[in-house]
Amino acid sequence: MAKPNIPDIVVSRLPLYLQTLNHLLREGEEVVSSDELSEKVGIPAVQIRKDLSFFGGFGVKGKGYDIIHLIDNLRSILNLNQIWPMVIVGVGNLGQALIRYQGFARQGFEIVLALDINPNIIGTEIAGIVVQDVETMDTALRSSDIRIALLTVPANAAQSTADALVAHGIKAILNYAPIILKLPEGVRVANIDPVLKLEHLTYYLS
Amino acid sequence: MAKPNIPDIVVSRLPLYLQTLNHLLREGEEVVSSDELSEKVGIPAVQIRKDLSFFGGFGVKGKGYDIIHLIDNLRSILNLNQIWPMVIVGVGNLGQALIRYQGFARQGFEIVLALDINPNIIGTEIAGIVVQDVETMDTALRSSDIRIALLTVPANAAQSTADALVAHGIKAILNYAPIILKLPEGVRVANIDPVLKLEHLTYYLS
DNA sequence: AAAACCTTGTGATTTGATTCACAACTATTA
DNA sequence: TAATAGTTGTGAATCAAATCACAAGGTTTT
Structure with a gap:
């Protein structure tokens, strides 16, 4: 609340x-x-x-x-006395690295579902997670209590993917795409864009 | 300045x-x-x-x-009318993903040096970059004009690695390790820790 | 047991950021 | 050309955050 x-x-x-x-x-x-x-x-x-x-x-x-x-x-x-299941959409280089990252589980965040659009990636297993077709988002999310998504798709797919996630009940998005998402009230977004941080740093590098 | x-x-x-x-x-x-x-x-x-x-x-x-x-x-x-060469230290899952990430080069940031401590990783080539031994930081940085570092080592190595980077002329660090670095005045740090962002988000997920 | 010390928690104050309100100027329409 | 509409740039006012100053209460020392 x-x-x-x-x-x-x-x-x-x-x-x-x-x-x-x-x-x-x-x-x-x-x-x-x-x-x-x-x-x-x-x-x-x-x-x-x-x-x-x-x-x-x-x-x-x-x-x-x-x-x-x-x-x-x-x-x-901070509501951390529970395990928070998460979905990741976009299993490219970054997505794979995040699936393998141990730091999430250590703090109670667990990636339980990985989605991608690429037929070459769908079906592959990464750190015990089998990548599903993003088309199955509907059924996969409906039967789960996942409320957090990691968004690691290319910039041009980020907004539509975010919209779909929200339509299926996602309430919080960690957005790795270099774009500002427009989402309805009640959905929280945190942006992780290293380029923005670098551009901030270079201001101070005379 | x-x-x-x-x-x-x-x-x-x-x-x-x-x-x-x-x-x-x-x-x-x-x-x-x-x-x-x-x-x-x-x-x-x-x-x-x-x-x-x-x-x-x-x-x-x-x-x-x-x-x-x-x-x-x-x-x-923002001093973006130049290419900013960068060093990355720590070529694990995340480090490799960042080396392959196209978004840096697109905005004028280029990883030109990759360092690691693991003998199995040293010498391997990722997206055209051959990983060097972190022991060679001294010579590698001395002969370069690199002022920005990406720090993707494990948390327990982050502070000492950052100290070494600063000793060799690094002025800005993008820190991916989940730890608060203590560095001298004049060195700028930007932290990218997805777990902190997630913990912030969960506060609002009743 | 008293005195000296330490540290929290917080009302009051100061500092800093955001928003308001509008003059100045440009572009467009009648 | 005059009137209308649109938009910037900014001093003034408001709002929010950080800091100060210190009372209250706990701990340690003598």
Whole structure:
């Protein structure tokens, strides 16, 4: 549901805190102060405290935050106490690399369906996933609870593919195509376009 | 050099405008108003005009913006009137996919050097690039004018690899590792971590 | 047990970004 | 040519985010 009271920019920082807390936990730490976390995550301590205070008081004055407890809370806030099945559409170089990427499963995201339009790719198996014909999207998605899609098709197919995904119940799209998708309210899109990031960087390379 | 007067958030939107203008140009358009561009790019027209006005008056009142002229100006502002050679470190699944990705070259970014630590990968050729031993970074970078690096090594090697890259003159890093890099002033980092984006999205998937 | 110290959580303030409102100018129509 | 319509560029106003400053409460030391 909508939580209109929390600024989106605050939400966007929570995964960063979670990532860093997981690192600290793996290093054997049990408690962390906002100052230490600030140092690791590169965000001012007071901003971390204020961000967290939107969701409750997780810390102990004079001591800091219990790492396990804070991780639990952040995971709950971000709805990460479940496995999120995902569909990927477009099994080219990038799509194959993403299917093989271990980092998704490690954080509870699992690619369970891969679709492509290319007859040479349909039927091949990648990391245990057999690529299906994109024409079967209807039946494949109807019988599933997949709500997240990774979109790795060529730019000229991205909008129509996204429309089809949304028509079949997809609510969130991670868009790797270099194009701005126009989608209805209620569908969330996150864009991953390395070229845009590079062009931003080169501004500062005199 | 530093252009401390322009807000970074403004700079970050310029590549988006450029991308959309390129689409319009390919569709045969010659002139665009801030309203039309707004529609395509999903950013308010007045904000587009204000962003552009930081760099000059590129439009014609009553008419709009000459697309070719505006593209030229944006490319110049973003230092895109040159080929940017890049090094990639880490030639696993993702690294190979990025080496094969056509989108970089299309926008003037070219991977000219690929490094890895794995003896089974060193020496192999991918899309015309022969993978070199990461140990040779010193000589390979010294004799080049590469200032941008793509970092696609495992998380536990990311910080030390980034340090080495910076020591050899790299000024901008596109970081694909799920970790926050600590680097000296003057080195710019852009992070591409799909998991962080997914965790942001799931917040809104009740 | 008291004192000194540490750290959170938050109201108040400041800073920064976005939006408003409109003058200035160009193009088009009558 | 005059009137109308369209569009930019920008100072002023508004809105949102980040930072400051510190009270409150917990922890450690003596």
